[in-house]
Amino acid sequence: DEGAAKAEPTSAPARSSLGSRLQMTLRAGGVGNPRRNARVDAAFQSSAAKMARESSEPRATANAEDVVPDAQRGEVRAGSSLGWDVKLGLGGIREIEFFVQALQLVHCGTRPGLRVRSTLDALDRLLYAGLLSHDDHANLADAYDLFRRIEHRVQMEHDRQGHRLPVDDAGFQALSARMAIAPERLRLEIARHREVVSSMFGRLFHDSERIADQPTVREMRPAELTTVLAAQPQQLHEPAILDALTRLGFGRPRQVAGQLLVLREKPYGPFALSSRLQQGELAIYLMEACASAPNPDQAFSFLARLFTSVGDQPAFYRMLFENPHAARLLLHVFGSSQLLANILLREPEVFERLVGVGTASIWRERAEIGDDLARRLRGVDDPDRRLGRIRRFQQEETLRIALHEIAGASTIDQTTRQLAFVAEIVIEAALFEVVAGLNHRLLNGATRERLRSDQIPLAVLGMGKLGGQEFGFGSDLDMIFIYEADAALGLDHEFFTRLAQRLIRALSTASDVGRLYEVDMRLRPSGAQGTLVVSLEAFCAYYGERADLWERQALIKARPLTGNAALRRAILEARYEFAFARALPKGVARRMAQVRSQMHEAAGSATDDVIDVKMSAGGLVDIEFLTQYLQLRFAGAVSGEGAETNGEPQRGATSQNTLWALEGLATIKALATAFPALNLVSLQRDYRYLRRVEARLRMSDDRADSALPTDTDELRILARRLGFQGEEAGRQLHHELGQLQQRVSTAFFLIFNYGSAAHS
Incomplete structure (x- = not known):
């Protein structure tokens, strides 16, 4: 499994540093080709030797008071951070980046999802993959965030590339003012983060207590977790347990204790009193993952509801145990988004997608998404079942996009464009269903052939975020309906009005799996006072003679989503004429x-x-x-x-x-x-x-x-x-x-x- 948190089998001795594992991986051809590995190995040997020498030098502690310059890097080694190089200094940015890149290099051969450039993105993915503990992730992310902000303020002050903190108190106070942090607090924060980073960086080159069959970076087991999970049900509301939950990061410890009590008294699941050792290990992992979620209380609340919904299904809990990366991401979703959590609670089987999230496409082209929906509808004839599949498909695609957004795997451009792709495809599919339902009107006496939805001279004109393909989570569908009448087929204003009404109903009516979208028609000509549909001729006359400035401005976002090629082309030409050419x-x-x-x-x-x-x-x-x-x-x-x-x-x-x-x-x-x-x-x-x-x-x-x-x-x-x-x-x-x-x-x-x- 690509995302499994278990360490890969290796011939390494039981006590080995990550640095030695990295070199063995390179020599074994674990990533890339042998020629490239040789170059990387040589570069690593050189860099590692230099950084190991520096890392083996005595580190400054937060209580040190003397300042001793480093011979090679001009390092200022003191509890005072004056003159410290935030990028190249001991415990600085470069050591964080080296630590993260070493983990990526060891594991990216079997986990392609780790191949990202951004250090913070890589930290998140290492956490989700179970290769980095919550505490180590938080410590490195905190330090990297602080050091980068310091670096930016230093460079802004001098308007040049520089990484060294001011060498005098006045300069440091000016820096702290730009950081909006009190000087003494900033000094303490820098010293604390330097010490933590230095300690973690040392793991790369020194023997550790890890053994070969454990994760690369072992999960921390705070005493509070043991205190909480060892408690009997009747003890969960005692002050010591509530205090332990608070220290773990839960803001509403009584609520969490009550939910844990319910889970403890169930005859199944990892929190049950009768659970075996393996499930006990899972309970610890899940509790720690909830504590690390953006909203720990919300994460645990949704987890309790999920376990109640799933019931006594050992295969489900075994899947969680065997896929800790998916379990952690699930809880991160629970602690981040009520929208996504509710989808997962309504459709627990959708969680299977989480297990494969490491290989699920971050980016899917519009045609690929459309082909996927077409496959799901193939062989289904009942109109209600077809519309139900469209709704479920829309939710699952929204979930896929949101998971990658939450994990930091996609850019916001990719997120908003793919959400727009899904909306456009759903509109097309719903229009097809509506046309199929009205096809008896299209059976003209002279032509007994049914017309497809793309042959109907009706354009759904996307406006706003939909038109700009900048769609967001929860965005409305801003639309205008434009048609060209066809007397021979009986396609008149009345027909297109009925077609539009049914399309709006299909898109916006709530069902047992929720509604697709809210629909907003206020941007049509004459707004709420205007007709629901408008002919191409009337549309051009309105924008050419009566439209206000704000309507001309809104027309910039207009983009036809459906309709035959001739109608689309005519609308785009009208858009250019009325928005830009005049x-x-x-x-x-x-x-x-x-x-x-x-x-x-x-x-x-x-x-x-x-x-x-x-x-x-x-x-x-x-x-x-x-x-x-x-x-x-x-x-x-x-x-x-x-x-x-x-x-x-x-x-x-x-x-x-x-x-x-x-x-x-x-x-x-x-x-x-x-x-x-x-x-x-x-x-x-x-x-x-x-x-x-x-x-x-x-x-x-x-x-x-x-x-x-x-x-x-x-x-x-x-x-x-x-x-x-x-x-x-x-x-x-x-x-x-x-x-x-x-x-x-x-x-x-x-x-x-x-x-x-x-x-x-």
């Missing part, structure tokens, strides 16, 4: 800024005290507004941008996709001349970060709210989901988002202040 009216920048201000006020919760990643000043909407203003102003000069793209968003300055539009806008010289201080690359980076925060918010409890929690504990849980570590995780997230908002607000002011002067 001259802008006066006062565009001022009017768009006013609309944005009204949206901010209407949001209500997006105040200065609450960060809403979507609606707050400096949030997602600001980036989207300034991007769309730049598109309206500059993209019309770009020729050949209205062509068909086989259903995909267009590339370039006229793209429906915000990030692709920013890439295209960066190539327009007139824009660079008008706004020389505008950093479009920074905007892309900030947009991606905000979308990731939004995704984690929406996965957490299946809600459309994009505001950060105001409760300190909930904010810390969110920050842990995003990779921040330690007790100050929530404050670090809040601080980082505050800096991001300032950057985006500066760009927004630059565009709409000077844009108003240029286009008043």
Whole structure:
């Protein structure tokens, strides 16, 4: 099993360091080809020898008071961190990276999922694979996060590549102010993390207590776990047990004790009093994994519900024992997302997908997803069963995408595009079912052949995030229906209205497995007062003569998802004509800024005290507004941008996709001349970060709210989901988002202040 936590068989002696195992792996051809292994082995020997010499030198402790420079690296070796090199120094960034890369190199031959570049991503995957204990993962992630932030602040101060801390107290106090951490606390944190990293790095080159049949890095067994799991049912609510649960990280120890009591009294499962030794080991592992989840209380609560639902099935618990990486990821999901947890509780068999998550595709092309659904529908004739399979397929694909998002295996671009792929395929499949149900209307006397859904002259026009292929968890389907009448087949306005109504019902009606999507039709011509469907002729007349500026702005995101080729092409040409080709009216920048201000006020919760990643000043909407203003102003000069793209968003300055539009806008010289201080690359980076925060918010409890929690504990849980570590995780997230908002607000002011002067 690729993800199993058991160490691979080896001829290593019982007491061996990871460094020796790494060299043996290379020599045995465990990864790559022999010629490459020889080069890597030589490089490792050289690097290891150098770092081993340095690691064998005496380490500074947090209580040391003297400062002794290192001859080779200018190392400052003291409890005081003055002058320490955060990257190359003892216990610094380089030692963390070397430790992680050594584990990757040993195990990536049998675990391809470990082949990632990012150190933090690799740490997460090593944790899920059972190759790194929770404590070691937390210690290394905490240290890496702190040291990287220090490195960035040092480089920002000197505007150059540098890694050495200030050598005097005044400089260190200035650094601590930029870090928003008190100087004395920062000194202690640096010293503590250096000591931990140095100790772990030493494991690579010194004999350890591990034996060959144990995981590479043995799980820690805190005394609190023994205290809790050794207690009799009647003892679980005693103060000593509740205190142990609190120290393990549970915020509601009485609730956890009550749930554990229920599991202890069951005649089956790893927590049962009658469980065997193997299941007892599983109970310890599961309890520790719950404690390491972003929300430990939520993780254990869902675990208790799952075991109650599964019942007495020894094969299920054996699967957990044999696949600890899947068990840990399951509990991380339980502690991260109520949305996904509820899917797993409704459909326990879907957990089988977790076991293979290490080999499940991180990225699937749209055609591959569509072919998969077609296979599942093959041979099923009953309409209700077909629609049920579509719903289950949508949930399973959402789960697959979310698992990789939670594990940090996919980029936010991959996440949002694949969610859009699934939505588009589900719309097509639901439309096919609706057309099949109405086919008696299509049996014209002269032509007795049934028409396929792709032959129907009805275009589902995706708008907003759907049109831009930037779909999120819990996003609505923003759509407009456009048709071309066909009198010969009896396809008139009434028919297309019925077709649209049935499609909306199929997509939005709740069932025993939940609903597919919420549908929003408010962007259609004339809004709620307009007809549900509109002809192509009426659509063009509306946007050519009556559409307001905000509707022209919304048209930027329009993308036809269904319909025959001729209809799709006509819609894209109309989009280019009405959104980009026509001259802008006066006062565009001022009017768009006013609309944005009204949206901010209407949001209500997006105040200065609450960060809403979507609606707050400096949030997602600001980036989207300034991007769309730049598109309206500059993209019309770009020729050949209205062509068909086989259903995909267009590339370039006229793209429906915000990030692709920013890439295209960066190539327009007139824009660079008008706004020389505008950093479009920074905007892309900030947009991606905000979308990731939004995704984690929406996965957490299946809600459309994009505001950060105001409760300190909930904010810390969110920050842990995003990779921040330690007790100050929530404050670090809040601080980082505050800096991001300032950057985006500066760009927004630059565009709409000077844009108003240029286009008043």
